[in-house]
Amino acid sequence: MADESTRILVVDDEEIVRESLGGWLEKDGYHVEMAEDGPSALKRLQAARFAVLIVDLKMPGMDGLQVLEQAKKLNPDLAVVLMTAYATVDTAVSAMKMGAYDYLVKPFDPEEMSMLMQKIVSQQSLVRENAVLRQALKKEYRFRDLLSKSPAMQSVFELARTAARSNSTILVLGESGTGKEVLSRAIHVESPRHDQPFVAVSCAALTETLLESELFGHEKGSFTGAIARRKGKFEQAHGGTLFLDEVGDIGPKLQLDLLRVLEERKLQRVGGNEQIEVDVRIIAATNRDLRKAALEGKFREDLYYRLNVIPILIPPLRDRREDIPLLVENFLERLAAEMKKKIDGLSAEAMSAVLAHDWPGNVRELRNVLERGAVVTQGTTIQLPDLGLPARGEPHPPRPGTMASLEEVERRHVAAVLSHTGGNVSQSARILGIDRVTLYNKMKKWGLRRDGEDEPARDGESTARG
Amino acid sequence: MAGVFVWWIGEGQEDRPLMEHVRVELARAFAAPVYLWQSPERPRHAYDERRKQWHTTPILRWLGEAGPGTGKVLGITDRDLFIPILTYVFGEAQLGGTAAVLSLARLQDDVARRGRRLLEDRAAKEAVHEVGHAFGLLHCHVPGCVMTRSPAVREVDDKRPELCADCRAQIEATIQGAE
Numbered sequence: 001m002a003d004e005s006t007r008i009l010v011v012d013d014e015e016i017v018r019e020s021l022g023g024w025l026e027k028d029g030y031h032v033e034m035a036e037d038g039p040s041a042l043k044r045l046q047a048a049r050f051a052v053l054i055v056d057l058k059m060p061g062m063d064g065l066q067v068l069e070q071a072k073k074l075n076p077d078l079a080v081v082l083m084t085a086y087a088t089v090d091t092a093v094s095a096m097k098m099g100a101y102d103y104l105v106k107p108f109d110p111e112e113m114s115m116l117m118q119k120i121v122s123q124q125s126l127v128r129e130n131a132v133l134r135q136a137l138k139k140e141y142r143f144r145d146l147l148s149k150s151p152a153m154q155s156v157f158e159l160a161r162t163a164a165r166s167n168s169t170i171l172v173l174g175e176s177g178t179g180k181e182v183l184s185r186a187i188h189v190e191s192p193r194h195d196q197p198f199v200a201v202s203c204a205a206l207t208e209t210l211l212e213s214e215l216f217g218h219e220k221g222s223f224t225g226a227i228a229r230r231k232g233k234f235e236q237a238h239g240g241t242l243f244l245d246e247v248g249d250i251g252p253k254l255q256l257d258l259l260r261v262l263e264e265r266k267l268q269r270v271g272g273n274e275q276i277e278v279d280v281r282i283i284a285a286t287n288r289d290l291r292k293a294a295l296e297g298k299f300r301e302d303l304y305y306r307l308n309v310i311p312i313l314i315p316p317l318r319d320r321r322e323d324i325p326l327l328v329e330n331f332l333e334r335l336a337a338e339m340k341k342k343i344d345g346l347s348a349e350a351m352s353a354v355l356a357h358d359w360p361g362n363v364r365e366l367r368n369v370l371e372r373g374a375v376v377t378q379g380t381t382i383q384l385p386d387l388g389l390p391a392r393g394e395p396h397p398p399r400p401g402t403m404a405s406l407e408e409v410e411r412r413h414v415a416a417v418l419s420h421t422g423g424n425v426s427q428s429a430r431i432l433g434i435d436r437v438t439l440y441n442k443m444k445k446w447g448l449r450r451d452g453e454d455e456p457a458r459d460g461e462s463t464a465r466g
Numbered sequence: 467m468a469g470v471f472v473w474w475i476g477e478g479q480e481d482r483p484l485m486e487h488v489r490v491e492l493a494r495a496f497a498a499p500v501y502l503w504q505s506p507e508r509p510r511h512a513y514d515e516r517r518k519q520w521h522t523t524p525i526l527r528w529l530g531e532a533g534p535g536t537g538k539v540l541g542i543t544d545r546d547l548f549i550p551i552l553t554y555v556f557g558e559a560q561l562g563g564t565a566a567v568l569s570l571a572r573l574q575d576d577v578a579r580r581g582r583r584l585l586e587d588r589a590a591k592e593a594v595h596e597v598g599h600a601f602g603l604l605h606c607h608v609p610g611c612v613m614t615r616s617p618a619v620r621e622v623d624d625k626r627p628e629l630c631a632d633c634r635a636q637i638e639a640t641i642q643g644a645e
Binding site for chain 1: 548554555615618
């Protein structure tokens with residue numbers, strides 16, 4: 001009961017009430033401060049952190065409900081108890097709706113007051129304890145920006161931590177959206193190279209010629225448009241880590257070039273003769289079955305073995321559903337902070353749907369769905385319709401009744417497919433029957449992000465999701 | 467140290483055996499001289515016509531002014547007491563101050579059946595509790611300590627008329643500091 005860390009602010013325009021209630025609470029060991037009206041109460045709430053606010057409903061100027069509303073904005077965790085001489089159902093209902101902890105009719109029974117204070121204090125200490133435990137759990141379940149309590153992912157973290165200390169090439173395998181780049185960054189940060197650059201390049205986003213120049217750089221005049229000498233990603237990553245995303249998508253010529261660099265630790269810029277030494281730790285990633293591609297002759301077997309020194313397989317989200325509540329909480333906390341919006345969590349119905357969904361786009365899709373929910377929700381709890389998840393077995397039905405140009409229909413369809421695959425460009429390209437470069441060009445033209453949402457510049461226009 | 471003065475300020479006949487029992491228990495709890503103080507004055511200005519109860523704040527102020535003028539003073543009354551925010555209080559004290567007041571009105575529950583000794587024990591416990599506040603003690607968590615909060619009679623019955631070791635140490639430190 002007597003908890004010196006519990007600060008209570010008593011607000012009443014009648015001095016005798018302030019003094020008697022304040023004195024009564026002080027004998028329980030609470031730190032009590034008093035204010036005679038709403039504005040001075042709010043000033044005190046801004047200056048110090050209180051656990052409980054006990055405020056009279058009827059005061060001249062700013063009444064108790066107004067103080068409650070403002071106080072909750074300043075400190076949402078504040079337990080606010082309203083006091084009034086007359087109990088009316090309407091005021092009680094308004095007070096509770098506005099987030100009051102309780103409502104007392106003056107004068108109140110000492111037993112009632114005593115129990116109320118004990119309830120508030122024990123609840124607040126539970127909340128604090130809970131927060132500490134959650135922090136501790138998260139620490140245990142965390143590897144840098146990755147969070148998981150599943151045993152499979154814990155082994156991934158363990159392997160990644162060990163691998164980080166070595167200089168060996170790592171091959172991160174996993175479906176799109178499982179966090180291959182996030183894991184690679186985490187490995188870099190944990191490695192002795194952490195104060196050197198981490199350079200990421202997506203091998204699927206560029207044509208073979210462009211990718212070659214992107215990776216190895218070029219000399220001035222080596223091809224049309226090469227107006228100056230340019231260092232490639234390998235050179236930029238010198239001393240650090242080069243992350244080669246979607247490495248399974250590179251063509252045969254580049255596969256050979258890449259193999260040479262990996263073997264010799266030397267490269268030549270496009271159009272150049274000079275051998276440039278590079279000290280780079282390679283982390284490659286792919287969502288393809290590279291072994292199968294190697295067996296089928298679609299990927300150089302020698303390069304496969306060069307890359308596959310330490311393979312790390314990230315399981316898809318549907319195989320570690322136990323992580324979903326933890327990830328939801330973590331993403332919502334981050335989204336709430338980014339958006340400066342109060343978000344308590346998902347409704348029970350929304351959480352059930354999230355747990356049941358198959359997440360073809362994995363953690364990235366989950367984050368996008370939650371971001372959408374956080375943006376569109378009207379309250380502090382995200383409801384199922386806010387998430388825009390497709391009903392089970394109904395993958396994104398077309399919107400009926402809209403007349404649109406062929407290009408608009410195409411744009412919507414591409415966006416829908418991207419959204420469905422959770423931003424997996426290779427998978428989307430396969431579904432659409434076009435190559436990745438064409439898909440990237442279309443995305444660029446229409447300002448579509450990988451998740452199928454519009455780029456911010458095009459906001460105001462509804463997206464093709466669902 | 468200056469003593470503690472116990473003063474019957476009730477409207478009915480003074481209960482001498484009860485006052486004596488309170489005196490003995492206070493002396494034991496605080497290891498201090500405790501005296502019974504006699505004066506015909508009563509704090510009638512503290513009576514609230516609307517609530518039909520006596521307001522402790524003016525009583526405490528009056529005890530300080532009309533009392534012996536030294537040490538601590540505990541007024542004991544047979545009238546029901548209140549502070550404006552609560553429906554009733556068993557007693558009230560100035561925290562770390564001079565005066566304390568105690569009412570027997572709500573300690574009577576079941577006394578007719580179980581005997582007047584019950585009332586004397588309850589009065590002694592609440593007297594030690596309120597005088598403890600006047601010595602600067604806050605409510606205590608140690609089960610059985612007289613300084614635990616007792617919003618109802620059953621909590622009064624559950625505790626002993628003694629201070630726990632922590633509260634006693636605090637009182638000793640306060641007294642030594644004052645000397």
